[in-house]
Amino acid sequence: MTPDIPPIERxxxxxxxxxxxxxxxxxxxxxxxxxxxxxxxxxxxLNHVHVGSLHAADAEMALHSARDLYTRRNEGVSIWVVPAxxxxxxxxxxxxxxxAPSGDxxxxxxxxxxxxxxxxHL
Amino acid sequence: MSENSAxxxxxxxxxxVDTAELATYCLMLGDDALIYAQRLxxxxxxxxxxxxxxxxxxxxxxxxxxARMLLSRAGHVEGKGKDEDVLAYQREARQFxxxxxxxxxxxxxxxxxxxxxxxxxxxxxxxxxxxxNSRDPAIAAVAAKGVKELTYHRDYAARWMLRLGDxxxxxxQRAQAGLDAIWPYVEELFAxxxxxxxxxxxxxxxxxxxxxxxxxAVLAExxxxxxxxxxxxPAAQSTSGRDGVHTHGFGRLLAEMQSVAQxxxxxxx
Amino acid sequence: MVASGQARQATGLAGSERSELPEDQERRxxxxxxxxxxxxSRIEPRDWMPKRYRATLxxxxxxxxxxxxxxxxxxxxxxxxxxxxxxxxxxxxKVQDEAGHGLYLYAAAETLGVDRAELTEKLITGKQKYSSIxxxxxxxxADVGVIGWLVDGAAICNQIPLCRCSYGPYARAxxxxxKEESFHQRQGYELLLAMMGGTEAQQAMVQDAVNRWWWPSLxxxxxxxxxxxxTARSMAWRIKRHTNDELRQRFVDxxxxxxxxxxxxxxxxxxxxxxDRQAHxxxxxxxxELTQLIAGADPHNTQRxxxxxxxxxxxxxxxxxxxxxxxxxxxxxx
Numbered sequence: 001m002t003p004d005i006p007p008i009e010r011x012x013x014x015x016x017x018x019x020x021x022x023x024x025x026x027x028x029x030x031x032x033x034x035x036x037x038x039x040x041x042x043x044x045x046l047n048h049v050h051v052g053s054l055h056a057a058d059a060e061m062a063l064h065s066a067r068d069l070y071t072r073r074n075e076g077v078s079i080w081v082v083p084a085x086x087x088x089x090x091x092x093x094x095x096x097x098x099x100a101p102s103g104d105x106x107x108x109x110x111x112x113x114x115x116x117x118x119x120x121h122l
Numbered sequence: 123m124s125e126n127s128a129x130x131x132x133x134x135x136x137x138x139v140d141t142a143e144l145a146t147y148c149l150m151l152g153d154d155a156l157i158y159a160q161r162l163x164x165x166x167x168x169x170x171x172x173x174x175x176x177x178x179x180x181x182x183x184x185x186x187x188x189a190r191m192l193l194s195r196a197g198h199v200e201g202k203g204k205d206e207d208v209l210a211y212q213r214e215a216r217q218f219x220x221x222x223x224x225x226x227x228x229x230x231x232x233x234x235x236x237x238x239x240x241x242x243x244x245x246x247x248x249x250x251x252x253x254x255n256s257r258d259p260a261i262a263a264v265a266a267k268g269v270k271e272l273t274y275h276r277d278y279a280a281r282w283m284l285r286l287g288d289x290x291x292x293x294x295q296r297a298q299a300g301l302d303a304i305w306p307y308v309e310e311l312f313a314x315x316x317x318x319x320x321x322x323x324x325x326x327x328x329x330x331x332x333x334x335x336x337x338x339a340v341l342a343e344x345x346x347x348x349x350x351x352x353x354x355x356p357a358a359q360s361t362s363g364r365d366g367v368h369t370h371g372f373g374r375l376l377a378e379m380q381s382v383a384q385x386x387x388x389x390x391x
Numbered sequence: 392m393v394a395s396g397q398a399r400q401a402t403g404l405a406g407s408e409r410s411e412l413p414e415d416q417e418r419r420x421x422x423x424x425x426x427x428x429x430x431x432s433r434i435e436p437r438d439w440m441p442k443r444y445r446a447t448l449x450x451x452x453x454x455x456x457x458x459x460x461x462x463x464x465x466x467x468x469x470x471x472x473x474x475x476x477x478x479x480x481x482x483x484x485k486v487q488d489e490a491g492h493g494l495y496l497y498a499a500a501e502t503l504g505v506d507r508a509e510l511t512e513k514l515i516t517g518k519q520k521y522s523s524i525x526x527x528x529x530x531x532x533a534d535v536g537v538i539g540w541l542v543d544g545a546a547i548c549n550q551i552p553l554c555r556c557s558y559g560p561y562a563r564a565x566x567x568x569x570k571e572e573s574f575h576q577r578q579g580y581e582l583l584l585a586m587m588g589g590t591e592a593q594q595a596m597v598q599d600a601v602n603r604w605w606w607p608s609l610x611x612x613x614x615x616x617x618x619x620x621x622t623a624r625s626m627a628w629r630i631k632r633h634t635n636d637e638l639r640q641r642f643v644d645x646x647x648x649x650x651x652x653x654x655x656x657x658x659x660x661x662x663x664x665x666x667d668r669q670a671h672x673x674x675x676x677x678x679x680e681l682t683q684l685i686a687g688a689d690p691h692n693t694q695r696x697x698x699x700x701x702x703x704x705x706x707x708x709x710x711x712x713x714x715x716x717x718x719x720x721x722x723x724x725x
Contacts, residue, residue, distance in 0.1 A: 032714025033171075035501065052564070053498040054173065055507060057713035058720070060281065061173075068176040069491055094437035095420055097412060107436050108504030156476075163483065166467040167698065170706025172460065172490050172497075179487035183480060190476050207475045232709050288719065289712025296708065382532050383474035390589040391475045391532075391582065 152192030153220035233300030247272035248333035287348025433559035456496035457521035539579015557629035
């Protein structure tokens with residue numbers, strides 16, 4: 001049974017003050033180009049399906065980038081883009097105690113996990 | 123190219139149309155697309171973000187597709203057995219009929235690139251919209267497909283013009299500078315060449331002077347929202363890309379473009 | 392038990408993994424994780440996973456993504472000089488696809504809790520690698536065909552098994568990529584067929600390109616199994632489905648007859664069919680050269696990283712403009 005995570009940790013996890021300090025190399029993606037999830041309906045009669053994600057500064061750009069990236073500009077295909085932060089997830093089978101079983105984010109916040117430099121070659 | 127486009131390329135020449143002039147007109151429209159696409163290819167692996175790599179390559183591919191169809195039609199109509207590649211790779215600079223705006227290098231300045239794209243795509247969209255009813259089947263076919271493509275290009279440029287113009291102080295300056303840099307080459311887009319005038323009279327071509335209103339309308343809508351001003355530079359001497367007079371940079375562009383093909387004249391690729 | 396777990400979690404540093412779960416909970420999670428993998432099912436982003444599994448995947452996916460992006464450079468160099476309009480369009484579409492593949496892969500990596508900006512920084516500062524084959528220069532248009540045939544061919548050998556890798560987002564990205572990649576290899580081979588059917592100069596150009604790209608293509612599969620200590624763990628976790636040598640052998644066996652059909656000689660005097668093994672014997676690549684390239688030597692001066700860094704740097708004002716505009720016009724920003 002996963003422990004109940006008290007509110008203070010939840011706030012810490014989303015705390016912008018904890019974000020990686022920006023270097024000039026970081027400017028752009030990560031400093032305002034948010035993560036959007038992309039859903040595509042390939043043709044009439046089908047559901048929208050989650051196909052992946054991309055970064056954009058705003059929803060209009062996200063929509064057009066999604067068309068370029070996930071549909072190769074196929075017209076007539078219906079696209080939804082949703083900021084990743086707007087999605088609330090419940091995945092009872094997935095058992096990471098980092099996440100509350102329902103009503104939590106879809107991914108870990110990127111600043112929560114630092115990539116170690118010393119993971120050896122495969 | 124699809125079977126349909128092959129059919130239009132070899133369709134009979136409309137009655138009452140001078141074949142040499144029709145070929146020349148197809149080269150004008152085709153060279154605009156070919157040379158502009160060639161410039162856009164300079165952005166590959168140099169775009170400001172990976173999403174823009176995709177978008178710019180899309181625009182280049184669309185224009186290249188239009189160029190191929192128009193050059194093929196020109197070759198067929200001329201009747202001397204030249205195909206799209208002979209025309210693209212064997213002509214000298216003075217035989218190219220593109221407008222000067224198409225051959226300008228933006229020197230990888232995204233502000234200039236977007237300014238040029240906004241003007242070029244608005245202009246070409248206006249041309250193609252009027253060419254939907256061209257009596258030449260190949261031109262009409264290019265227009266039918268091209269109108270959708272150019273709408274996309276124009277909207278892409280407009281979105282970026284807004285973001286650059288109404289973004290940061292730096293991006294505002296660079297967007298205005300980009301607009302100022304390409305402005306001397308805008309007037310040429312509306313200059314009517316004799317070939318265009320005569321072919322417009324027989325329902326094949328469009329007089330580019332008639333596209334000024336639509337281009338002005340796009341700029342009037344986009345520039346104020348982007349907090350940019352329309353440059354006031356006096357209309358520069360209309361250089362005549364349409365008559366084969368090109369910039370020095372065009373010579374270098376062509377030399378690069380044609381280098382491999384001309385090195386191996388008997389080669390099959 | 393719950394309280395002590397929370398206390399340990401609460402003292403975790405921002406930016407580092409909180410791993411201090413109660414032992415029996417961690418064991419239960421680990422058992423569930425192993426069972427999912429053993430059942431050939433998929434681990435998804437909100438699953439518990441061992442730290443090392445996450446770290447290995449991030450590194451592997453990021454390296455793959457970086458390779459796609461860097462790979463745009465050697466081929467992109469020939470788009471403007473393509474000798475026919477059809478070849479120009481094909482090459483431009485291929486390079487565009489590579490940008491797209493990089494984006495799919497960065498998106499998959501981000502599901503593991505990293506940010507694309509961070510990955511880009513690690514690439515540019517040399518902390519994360521890309522496939523060193525892209526450090527070689529493209530010296531003629533024949534290289535374009537040979538890259539499609541051999542380099543993409545090797546990549547496909549690697550990628551098809553990864554469509555069944557244990558991590559869901561990576562496997563799904565691989566499926567999407569594999570669909571697009573087979574077109575790339577066919578187009579490369581088709582160009583070579585045209586050239587081999589052309590002038591003597593063209594034939595010589597193709598053979599020269601093959602001579603330069605064959606060994607690097609073999610080395611794309613990584614060091615020999617005996618020198619890959621992490622292979623066993625990656626295979627147990629189904630991040631890797633075949634060993635380096637298995638994939639390398641498969642590639643050689645597929646490619647040798649293709650070379651024969653093309654009329655080119657692969658530059659390995661030891662390459663021959665072995666009827667006892669029902670496989671090709673082949674020589675040993677020059678691993679010392681690969682080691683140097685991985686360590687960052689740039690003997691051919693192709694400047695891949697400086698090029699990538701310049702593009703990223705020159706684009707800063709553009710990216711910042713988009714961000715600033717979104718902030719001024721809220722309601723559309725995330």
